[in-house]
Amino acid sequence: MIQYISGSQLSIEEFETPFNNSLLADNRWVMLSKVVNWDKFASLYISKMNLGFGRPGVSPRIVLGALIIKHKENLGDRDVIATIQENPYMQYFVGLSGFSTKPVFDPSLFVEIRKRIGADDFDTLTVDLIQSISEKEDIKHNKKHKKEDESPKNKGKMQADATVADQMIAYPTDSNLLNISRKKSEEVIDKLYELSGKDGVKPKTYRNKIDKIFLSYSKKKSKPKKAHRKMNHLLLEAVNRNIKRVNKYLDNFKTFPLTFKEQQVLWIITEVYRQQKEMFEAKKHSCSDRIVSIFQPHVRPIPRGKARARVEFGSKLGVSLDDGFARIDTFSWDAYSEGKDLIKQIKNYKELHGHYPEVVQVDKAYSTNENRKWLKERGIRITAPPLGRKPKIQENAYQKRKKKKEAAERNHIEGKFGQGKNGYRLNQVRARLKSTSESWVACIFFVMNLINYQKKVVFCAFFKLRSPVVNYWSIIIKAIENEIYKNKVILFNM
Numbered sequence: 001m002i003q004y005i006s007g008s009q010l011s012i013e014e015f016e017t018p019f020n021n022s023l024l025a026d027n028r029w030v031m032l033s034k035v036v037n038w039d040k041f042a043s044l045y046i047s048k049m050n051l052g053f054g055r056p057g058v059s060p061r062i063v064l065g066a067l068i069i070k071h072k073e074n075l076g077d078r079d080v081i082a083t084i085q086e087n088p089y090m091q092y093f094v095g096l097s098g099f100s101t102k103p104v105f106d107p108s109l110f111v112e113i114r115k116r117i118g119a120d121d122f123d124t125l126t127v128d129l130i131q132s133i134s135e136k137e138d139i140k141h142n143k144k145h146k147k148e149d150e151s152p153k154n155k156g157k158m159q160a161d162a163t164v165a166d167q168m169i170a171y172p173t174d175s176n177l178l179n180i181s182r183k184k185s186e187e188v189i190d191k192l193y194e195l196s197g198k199d200g201v202k203p204k205t206y207r208n209k210i211d212k213i214f215l216s217y218s219k220k221k222s223k224p225k226k227a228h229r230k231m232n233h234l235l236l237e238a239v240n241r242n243i244k245r246v247n248k249y250l251d252n253f254k255t256f257p258l259t260f261k262e263q264q265v266l267w268i269i270t271e272v273y274r275q276q277k278e279m280f281e282a283k284k285h286s287c288s289d290r291i292v293s294i295f296q297p298h299v300r301p302i303p304r305g306k307a308r309a310r311v312e313f314g315s316k317l318g319v320s321l322d323d324g325f326a327r328i329d330t331f332s333w334d335a336y337s338e339g340k341d342l343i344k345q346i347k348n349y350k351e352l353h354g355h356y357p358e359v360v361q362v363d364k365a366y367s368t369n370e371n372r373k374w375l376k377e378r379g380i381r382i383t384a385p386p387l388g389r390k391p392k393i394q395e396n397a398y399q400k401r402k403k404k405k406e407a408a409e410r411n412h413i414e415g416k417f418g419q420g421k422n423g424y425r426l427n428q429v430r431a432r433l434k435s436t437s438e439s440w441v442a443c444i445f446f447v448m449n450l451i452n453y454q455k456k457v458v459f460c461a462f463f464k465l466r467s468p469v470v471n472y473w474s475i476i477i478k479a480i481e482n483e484i485y486k487n488k489v490i491l492f493n494m
Contacts, residue, residue: 029093035454038064038095040128048116058105063113065094066104071424071447077107115435119331119442126446127352129453130325134353142354152355154379157406159321159361159413160345162330162338163420164302164312165441166427172292172301172313174285175228178235178276179214180294181269183207185242188258188266192249195257203245210238232280239273268297289334298434302335314429315441320345321413322352324452326420326445331438342366343374356380361410383407420444 023030042060049057069090070080081103084090088099096104145153170176186205193202217223217231246266250256258266268291275287291297292313301311318330318341329345330338342362350356359381360366367384375382383406395403420426424444431437 023089023092027089029089032068032450032454033065033093035457036064036068036450037125037128037132041125044121044124045117058109059095061095062104063117065090066110067113067443068447068450069093070110071444072451074425076430077110080110081105081107111433111436114431114439114443115433117439117443118435119328119438122439122442122446123327126325126327126449129449130322130352133453133456134323138353138355145355154356154358156322156349156353156355156357157359157361157409158346158349158357159410160319160338160342160366161363161410161413161417162316162318162341162365163417163426164304164314164316165429165437166312166314167293167296167299167437168428168430169293169296169299169313174276174279175214175217175231175235177272177292177294178232178239181272182210182235182238182242184265184294185239185246185269188246188262189242189249191262192246192253192257196249196252205242206238210234229280232276236273236277236280239269240277243270243273265294268294271297296432298333300334314427315437317441318345319413319416319445320349321416322349324412324416324456325449326413326416328442328445331441333434337365339366339368339371342371346375346380359383359406361406361413363410383410416448420448424448 038061041064045060045063066080066084069075069084070077073080073083075083084094085101085103091099091104094104141155142152145155186207189203189205213234214231217227220227250258256263272291272294275290279285279287286301290301292301293299299313299315301313302316303310304312306312316330316332316335316338317328318332318338320327320329327348329348330336330341342360346356346360356378357380360375361383364384367382367387369387372382372387383403417426424447426441426444429437429440431440
């Protein structure tokens, strides 16, 4: 049966709303608002601002609440503000006293927020979450197992691995980079010609002719090596010609006519031309500090050797996992060996808990002689397979099961990376600046840690119900027994 009433749309005044009723206490945003340490973030945020100057700023709770909503719901900057504007539960979450149809702040403010709040600040919030969960147990363990002039006994497990937070850039090819450089240099020539009062004949750039040739080249499904080199040679000549003409124009100005952003783009174009010419002449496809994006020159190719992509473009993260909480120990825009992170990650673990972990669960990349020696001196076991030949001493069944289980637990950190990339778009970082990209990635990890913290708080609260005064399990079991007894009596009477 289908019910449909034809007619015109109701007016907005006739539409019934439930706003006269109170909000549900078990809503996900209401529950999440109770576990966020708003005061801690407020103190960090206020410390980044100039007190007593300018107009009143946005409340730190609104700022953090908007960031959490953005990454939890995978929304764009404008969509976040519009969603908060429409949702009373989200307005309660960000700390408003009542429903409001006004936007909490302008979406463009997100850029300034990311510049102000960096990766270190979000790591501080993550450390606060971990300490609130494990601080009591750590203090108890350290007092019980600490001997005179010795550090406490090792306890706990730590997983470590590296991943790449991919930037949202077009796949970099030599031809595309050179073509973008050509077009940007042509825009600079046009501006300088206008600023010179259109004095003389405008320099020829042959842009229309090259555009047609590049369009014909880019439409080819298969590009032979000869056609590729021919196109690159043409573009290299065009970029070089444009750079020379820009420099010639600049010599005629008494004051520098370009803005800082335009000057920066010109520097990047010059460096791209140098790198591409070097690779073209040497007939290779790599060079040191290779630029893969004109608009994000800090991004570098990171060789990974994965089945999906051999090379990824973004920041490389050295991450450690502690009881489900992920911390970014190394944030690098250049490729590096993640095995060098292990000692620093373990030191960070000890600084947080007061003792070393009992075992570190890592892959072969961390199994270097230097790391093994350092771990052995401190009594820390490692799950990575040993180097060299297999030991002659045979392990018993229990040791094999324990070793296999500990090695399998390393998959937890792989799952955390999958959660970040599939659930929070860690592989689609849309920030363009270096600082804002780092803040974007760090905020994603903080939101994942916050969700993990909420689960642990709910789990602990559930077991607190099992107190000696009120044993809820006994009540539930008694009720089940009564129902079974009633059913037996009914069947007997029948």
